[in-house]
Amino acid sequence: MEISRFRSFIAWVNQNKIQLMVVGSLIVLISLFAYFYYIMPHVNAGPLQPIPFSHRLHAGDKKIDCRFCHSYVDRSAHPGIPAVEKCLFCHKYIIANHPEIRKEHHYFDTQTPTPWKKVFYVPEHVMFNHERHIKKEVQCESCHGDISGTDRLARHEFKMGFCIKCHREKKANLDCWLSCHN
Numbered sequence: 001m002e003i004s005r006f007r008s009f010i011a012w013v014n015q016n017k018i019q020l021m022v023v024g025s026l027i028v029l030i031s032l033f034a035y036f037y038y039i040m041p042h043v044n045a046g047p048l049q050p051i052p053f054s055h056r057l058h059a060g061d062k063k064i065d066c067r068f069c070h071s072y073v074d075r076s077a078h079p080g081i082p083a084v085e086k087c088l089f090c091h092k093y094i095i096a097n098h099p100e101i102r103k104e105h106h107y108f109d110t111q112t113p114t115p116w117k118k119v120f121y122v123p124e125h126v127m128f129n130h131e132r133h134i135k136k137e138v139q140c141e142s143c144h145g146d147i148s149g150t151d152r153l154a155r156h157e158f159k160m161g162f163c164i165k166c167h168r169e170k171k172a173n174l175d176c177w178l179s180c181h182n
């Protein structure tokens, strides 16, 4: 009984070889497409943040100024990541019950700084200061790229050649490596 069922299955496979091959290769193609289209971009998209904050939505679509959130960028060496109070300034009213916004309330109520993961780095021995650059009107994008078009920021380490290239073009200080390196 079992054996004859198996035999007829084999016969059926034999008769439909071409169709099965077509279906098989379609499945492989679709999975490859899905992988490259949906999964790969996320592999490169940088660390998962505690709240899926999107610069594309906030700085792009809603046109919130970079300085509203990164207020210290032209006044101190560290522009800083906004405290959760700043998010709640809007989100007390806007989508206040969204599960991701409830996380903000939790951080606020428990006085826990949001554990954002840092993504932009300079090598350890380099001192970088935003202030001089912003005063000379170097745009955020010329170093950070298209932030307002990006949902999840990717990890990026600045290389010395990148700094020097622009300093050469803008005739900025090139022996600054005395002041950049400590």
Ligand code: HEC
Residues within 6 Å of the ligand: 051, 052, 053, 054, 057, 058, 062, 064, 082, 084, 086, 087, 088, 089, 090, 091, 094, 095, 098, 100, 101, 104
């Ligand atoms: C100036 C106002 C404003 C500030 C400040 C603000 N947001 Fe928003 N946020 C918005 C608006 C507007 C939306 C879109 C709401 C909607 O979808 O209706 C939004 C949406 C969101 C969403 C939901 C996105 C989604 O996928 O649905 C999250 C999460 C979020 N914000 C996180 C934050 C965090 C974290 C901060 C602080 C660092 C912050 N927001 C600061 C205005 C603001």
Ligand code: HEC
Residues within 6 Å of the ligand: 049, 053, 055, 058, 059, 064, 065, 066, 067, 068, 069, 070, 081, 082, 116, 117, 118, 119, 120, 121, 140, 141, 144, 147, 148, 152, 153
């Ligand atoms: C509504 C608040 C908000 C606005 C507006 C905003 N940011 Fe941010 N930014 C954040 C938060 C929150 C983080 C930390 C989470 C992350 O990395 O996405 C962050 C992270 C960053 C970082 C990465 C810092 C690091 O090394 O981790 C850069 C660079 C940055 N923002 C630049 C910009 C620029 C440029 C603009 C304007 C085009 C801008 N931001 C507008 C809230 C904001």
Ligand code: HEC
Residues within 6 Å of the ligand: 066, 067, 070, 073, 077, 078, 079, 080, 081, 118, 120, 121, 122, 128, 130, 133, 134, 138, 139, 140, 141, 142, 143, 144, 158
């Ligand atoms: C000349 C290049 C340059 C320009 C222009 C620039 N940045 Fe940066 N930014 C850097 C470098 C390099 C770092 C990483 C160094 C560090 O963390 O000290 C950084 C780090 C940051 C961080 C993370 C800092 C932190 O405290 O963890 C934020 C936020 C940021 N930049 C926002 C901005 C915004 C907003 C602008 C525009 C108003 C801007 N940057 C313009 C080079 C630049």
Ligand code: HEC
Residues within 6 Å of the ligand: 122, 126, 127, 128, 129, 132, 133, 136, 138, 142, 143, 158, 162, 163, 164, 166, 167, 170, 172, 173, 176, 179, 180
């Ligand atoms: C897109 C162009 C650009 C890039 C990229 C850039 N810089 Fe600059 N940098 C400038 C300009 C313009 C000045 C201002 C020079 C002045 O004040 O006359 C400056 C000034 C400086 C100064 C002060 C120099 C002095 O005169 O004392 C330091 C230090 C510095 N940059 C370090 C860096 C480092 C480190 C990096 C890479 C992480 C970097 N810069 C990337 C354009 C740039």
